[in-house]
Amino acid sequence: MAGMRRIGQRLRGTFSWGYLFFLYLPILILPLFSFNDSYYISFPLKGFTTRWYQELSADPSILGALLTSLQIACAAAVLSTLLGLMSARALTRHRVRGEKSLLGVIMLPLVVPELIIGVSLLTMLNHASAGLGKWAVVLGHVLICYPFSVAILMSRMEGFDKSLEEASLDLGSTHWQTFRWVVLPLALPGVIASVLLTFTISFDEFLIAFFLSSNEPTLPVYIWGQLRFPKKLPSTLALGTAIIFVSFAVVAFAEWLRRRDAPKKEASQ
Amino acid sequence: MTTDKRPAVELQQVSKCFGDFRALDNISLAIHEAEFFSILGPSGCGKSTMLRLIAGLEHADSGKLMIGDRDMAEVPAYGRPCNMVFQNYAIFPHLSVGDNVAYGLRNAGLKKRALEEKIENMLNAVQLAGLEKRKPDQLSGGQRQRVALARALVREPKVLLLDEPLGALDKSLREQMQHELRELQQSVGITFILVTHDQEEALSMSDRIAVMSEGRILQIATPLDIYEQPNCSHVATFIGDMNFIDATTDDVQDDGSVEVIVPGFGRLRFNQRLPSERRGLAHRVAIRPEKLRISRQQTEAELCVSGLVVTSSYWGDQSQFQITVDGCDTPVTVAAHNVGQSGETPPARGERVWLSARPGAFLRFEN
Numbered sequence: 001m002a003g004m005r006r007i008g009q010r011l012r013g014t015f016s017w018g019y020l021f022f023l024y025l026p027i028l029i030l031p032l033f034s035f036n037d038s039y040y041i042s043f044p045l046k047g048f049t050t051r052w053y054q055e056l057s058a059d060p061s062i063l064g065a066l067l068t069s070l071q072i073a074c075a076a077a078v079l080s081t082l083l084g085l086m087s088a089r090a091l092t093r094h095r096v097r098g099e100k101s102l103l104g105v106i107m108l109p110l111v112v113p114e115l116i117i118g119v120s121l122l123t124m125l126n127h128a129s130a131g132l133g134k135w136a137v138v139l140g141h142v143l144i145c146y147p148f149s150v151a152i153l154m155s156r157m158e159g160f161d162k163s164l165e166e167a168s169l170d171l172g173s174t175h176w177q178t179f180r181w182v183v184l185p186l187a188l189p190g191v192i193a194s195v196l197l198t199f200t201i202s203f204d205e206f207l208i209a210f211f212l213s214s215n216e217p218t219l220p221v222y223i224w225g226q227l228r229f230p231k232k233l234p235s236t237l238a239l240g241t242a243i244i245f246v247s248f249a250v251v252a253f254a255e256w257l258r259r260r261d262a263p264k265k266e267a268s269q
Numbered sequence: 270m271t272t273d274k275r276p277a278v279e280l281q282q283v284s285k286c287f288g289d290f291r292a293l294d295n296i297s298l299a300i301h302e303a304e305f306f307s308i309l310g311p312s313g314c315g316k317s318t319m320l321r322l323i324a325g326l327e328h329a330d331s332g333k334l335m336i337g338d339r340d341m342a343e344v345p346a347y348g349r350p351c352n353m354v355f356q357n358y359a360i361f362p363h364l365s366v367g368d369n370v371a372y373g374l375r376n377a378g379l380k381k382r383a384l385e386e387k388i389e390n391m392l393n394a395v396q397l398a399g400l401e402k403r404k405p406d407q408l409s410g411g412q413r414q415r416v417a418l419a420r421a422l423v424r425e426p427k428v429l430l431l432d433e434p435l436g437a438l439d440k441s442l443r444e445q446m447q448h449e450l451r452e453l454q455q456s457v458g459i460t461f462i463l464v465t466h467d468q469e470e471a472l473s474m475s476d477r478i479a480v481m482s483e484g485r486i487l488q489i490a491t492p493l494d495i496y497e498q499p500n501c502s503h504v505a506t507f508i509g510d511m512n513f514i515d516a517t518t519d520d521v522q523d524d525g526s527v528e529v530i531v532p533g534f535g536r537l538r539f540n541q542r543l544p545s546e547r548r549g550l551a552h553r554v555a556i557r558p559e560k561l562r563i564s565r566q567q568t569e570a571e572l573c574v575s576g577l578v579v580t581s582s583y584w585g586d587q588s589q590f591q592i593t594v595d596g597c598d599t600p601v602t603v604a605a606h607n608v609g610q611s612g613e614t615p616p617a618r619g620e621r622v623w624l625s626a627r628p629g630a631f632l633r634f635e636n
């Protein structure tokens with residue numbers, strides 16, 4: 001009996017380590033080769049260098065793409081969270097007619113392939129001669145981020161006690177003040193989660209950006225274009241490494257923020 | 270309570286429906302300034318709805334609501350001179366006790382110093398001094414209740430609305446808070462409207478009580494009148510215990526008095542007529558258990574009948590008996606305070622006893 005259990009534990013351990021290994025190995029490759037003094041990604045490693053990082057910081061087009069991506073991700077995150085906030089509030093607070101089907105329509109982009117969304121937006125924008133570029137990508141990204149925002153914020157706001165808002169009105173605050181002083185603070189963890197998630201979704205989205213970005217490529221689109229030139233590859237790795245570290249830092253910060261607020265937030269549920 | 274004061278709150282033929290359901294049905298009432306007014310009724314009779322209507326959290330389908338001499342039709346909840354203590358307190362969980370109390374003053378434009386002073390005074394008044402930094406989840410039930418009270422009172426409303434504020438507290442704390450609430454009302458001198466389904470609470474605290482049932486007001490009167498002179502059998506059964514006995518009108522005299530045959534109790538004379546009074550009218554007479562006196566010997570009382578004890582139960586301060594009076598089908602309940610000497614045993618099951626009562630203690634209700 002005990003032997004069986006020990007074997008089970010060993011198996012489980014092996015599986016976990018294998019899982020982690022395969023999941024993170026490719027990601028570890030990135031920083032490794034970004035400091036490798038060679039154009040080619042192959043072992044054995046050559047010398048240590050920071051050349052690729054210098055090259056990267058001297059390359060205006062890749063930095064331009066990074067900037068475009070950041071702008072788009074910020075805009076998409078803020079817009080979809082705002083829209084999500086309004087929708088979640090309407091759906092959880094007021095009796096909306098045809099709530100079920102409305103929710104279905106909101107969640108639809110989750111199951112529609114991005115390829116379809118990209119192509120249809122492309123045709124539509126072309127027909128409307130609205131022009132492509134950053135704002136077209138933002139539009140597409142808001143479309144796919146919005147369902148996530150709604151889902152996150154609805155689950156946060158579902159449990160809200162209606163009488164808190166009534167108490168606020170009763171205590172002399174207008175509807176807007178009630179939203180600012182009661183609803184928003186209580187929804188804040190959800191808002192932060194929604195902004196972080198939608199930012200990430202937008203930041204590494206490829207297909208829609210590929211179709212709609214025109215001559216303002218986002219970072220994924222730009223990198224994809226660079227893969228044809230082997231000499232550019234190492235600086236792409238350097239960029240990837242930088243992004244990984246920044247996102248680790250952001251996630252760690254968000255988690256720290258959440259932990260620090262945890263006892264407070266628990267009370268609000 | 271004197272009635273010459275002008276109403277602080279007045280409802281005129283107010284109705285409110287939720288879909289097909291009539292939650293409030295043509296309610297009219299006037300609540301005086303500085304009055305402690307209670308609304309009493311069974312669950313779901315529309316008490317909270319009425320309070321929320323006054324607060325502006327619900328809107329009437331028809332009728333008129335006045336607070337002071339202002340029509341409230343166009344006034345939103347945040348503009349009304351009344352504040353509410355919610356059934357579940359509704360304390361803001363993300364704010365400290367002090368900030369909760371200060372919440373209602375955010376729009377008042379007070380200087381920091383004046384604001385702090387006000388809050389401190391308020392917290393002192395409800396015995397929460399020193400807790401202003403606490404979060405609501407670090408408070409006991411009674412403390413939360415006080416925060417809710419302080420938060421509403423600090424705005425100095427004309428009318429304080431309380432929706433079963435003591436419902437969630439245990440018995441001893443509830444009794445203490447009842448006492449404090451009454452004292453508070455008398456010291457601040459504002460109108461309190463209290464919703465409760467606890468009849469003792471309503472009787473002991475209020476200047477006047479409105480008894481509601483199914484969206485209507487059955488009776489508005491002082492606690493004494495509600496208890497002694499209920500205007501219908503619903504009120505009589507809802508407040509306290511009541512024995513009902515089927516009776517028949519025997520004779521209607523020219524001077525307005527009537528003679529009624531009550532099986533087991535004989536012929537009783539009443540000075541007041543029922544609305545549809547006539548000879549042979551089947552109706553009910555009623556008497557409260559404590560208005561019947563039980564004894565082992567026949568007494569000199571004008572009305573004294575004999576019966577058998579069916580059950581006898583000892584409750585400490587009082588004893589209750591079920592007694593079948595000879596000639597009466599329904600057993601009556603009798604309550605007796607145990608004021609006798611120790612060692613004196615109350616009448617037991619199967620014993621023959623005498624019941625006496627003042628004829629005036631009987632009430633009459635139409636069927």
Ligand SMILES: Nc1ncnc2c1ncn2[C@@H]1O[C@H](COP(=O)(O)OP(=O)(O)OP(=O)(O)O)[C@@H](O)[C@H]1O
Nearest residue numbers: 287290292310311312313314315316317318319466
């Ligand atoms: N928003 C609403 N929509 C539909 N029906 C409602 C609504 N609010 C209240 N009701 C109904 O109106 C009736 C009166 O409700 P109300 O809350 O006033 O009762 P109450 O007397 O306060 O009862 P309780 O003592 O249980 O608090 C109930 O039958 C309730 O179901």
Ligand SMILES: [Mg+2]
Nearest residue numbers: 316317356432
């Ligand atoms: Mg209620």
